[in-house]
Amino acid sequence: MLHIIDDEEVIRDSLSWLARSRQIAAHSYESAEKFLVALDKPLMFDSQGDCILLDVRMPGLTGINLFEMLAARQLTKRLPVIFLTGHGDVPMAVDTLKRGAFDFFEKPFNDNKLMDRVQEALAVSRQAGSAALVHDRLASLSAREREVLDLILLGKMNKVIADQLGISMRTVEVHRAHIFDKMQVKTAVELAGLLK
Structure with a gap:
């Protein structure tokens, strides 16, 4: 499942359509806070993997704040984060990648390159999910x-x-x-x- 978190509805709609064009299930959230509510629900994770497309700048909880929360909960392997920003900030991109973000794209982005990275992130998530499942069974x-x-x-x-x-x-x-x-x-x- 692709989780699209962006405060702009037109961006959410466009990314959802783009995901569907690649047969990737997508769900969108208008804020980081709404995503956090969904994250705490049972059966949140998809067996086919999960990936987050995350806008950097949003009102309230920013994308960076959400990423830090996910990293603190050790969820960035199971939920790889691809940042999207309309304000290119090279030091921010480098910093988030060093801290475990999967990738960083500046708007406007190349649709095919973005979806290729989403598919790679979903594969990483599937592998992390399988490892977590085996670990739970062993435990x-x-x-x-x-x-x-x-x-x-x-x-x-x-x-x-x-x-x-x-x-x-x-x-x-x-x-x-x-x-x-x-x-x-x-x-x-x-x-x-x-x-x-």
Whole structure:
């Protein structure tokens, strides 16, 4: 999902149309404050990735202020930010890029170059979202399940795992089933692929 945050309606409409022309779902917000309200709703993130096109200068909370808030919440990998500005400011652009912004475009911008960067940002977001999902699944494992997981990844058979951990083979089978369920895989090969 492309999140367009700009106080000018004509810019929001034009960017939404441009996104649709590339089959990119878009939602627009007239202020940073309205985006923050949406950000706190469940299911905010799209499995196809998210990207923010953010106007630098807006009344109230500025684009820079919003970016700083997202950076403080460690969301700029999951929500890559592409800044848009009508007031070219090279030092500002350099500073935001150093602090993790994905890109910086000055209005008027080349439509194709902007949408190419949006698609690249969406790919980065998808990858970050997948990594976060795997991390969350791993965090749901118990300490014993993590021990069993490590031995599964080393290619150990259930009997060897049971002997090594001093537990029954049936207990290993139960842990293995829980691990596969929590990690949402069906085989050890799938599990290894997920965690590579």
